[in-house]
């Protein structure tokens with residue numbers, strides 16, 4: 001997605017060879033117009049998949065997720081990282097290990113929002129090692145529902161997430177694929193999804 005890649009070139013900060021900071025438009029401050037454009041592209045890409053619900057993880061997946069859900073005319077459901085006061089029982093729960101943060105977190109979704117006839121589109125802001133997407137896919141499986149596809153805003157293609165998801169048979173669509181962050185610079189994989 002050229003618009004997104006240009007935004008990354010203009011505003012992304014390469015923190016080191018592993019981490020790209022994009023807090024001017026995705027991870028802290030949010031560019032709502034760009035999120036809408038992202039939602040339109042995901043909605044088009046997965047239009048034929050009979051998606052009934054979009055699933056993401058708080059917090060940074062919510063902005064692209066909600067725009068995608070709005071374009072598709074379906075609800076957005078987000079997995080919660082903290083136990084909520086009002087959400088205690090009847091949960092699907094999975095552990096997700098973050099190699100980037102070196103910590104394990106437990107994410108939960110209420111059972112009442114996932115049904116066996118749901119077709120779920122998983123959306124997330126970053127794909128690195130794939131653990132967040134895999135955790136969400138396991139939650140969908142717990143519910144007996146189907147994963148229709150996985151949509152990623154920024155994929156770090158030099159990390160193994162995409163390969164792991166493809167090996168499990170999931171369709172993965174990433175709007176910006178970063179080939180490397182070497183030399184303090186973002187280089188994209190030469191393919192374009194728009």
Ligand code: G4P
Nearest residue numbers: 019020021058059060098099100126127128129130131132
């Ligand atoms: P994985 O799910 O693909 O295995 O990724 P990983 O554990 O490495 O990522 C853990 C967290 O770090 C996620 O956010 C993910 O979005 C974020 N992350 C991973 N790589 C980058 C990067 O290069 N740049 C930025 N900005 N973030 C990255 P999170 O902990 O769920 O936080 P949030 O959603 O509340 O922002």
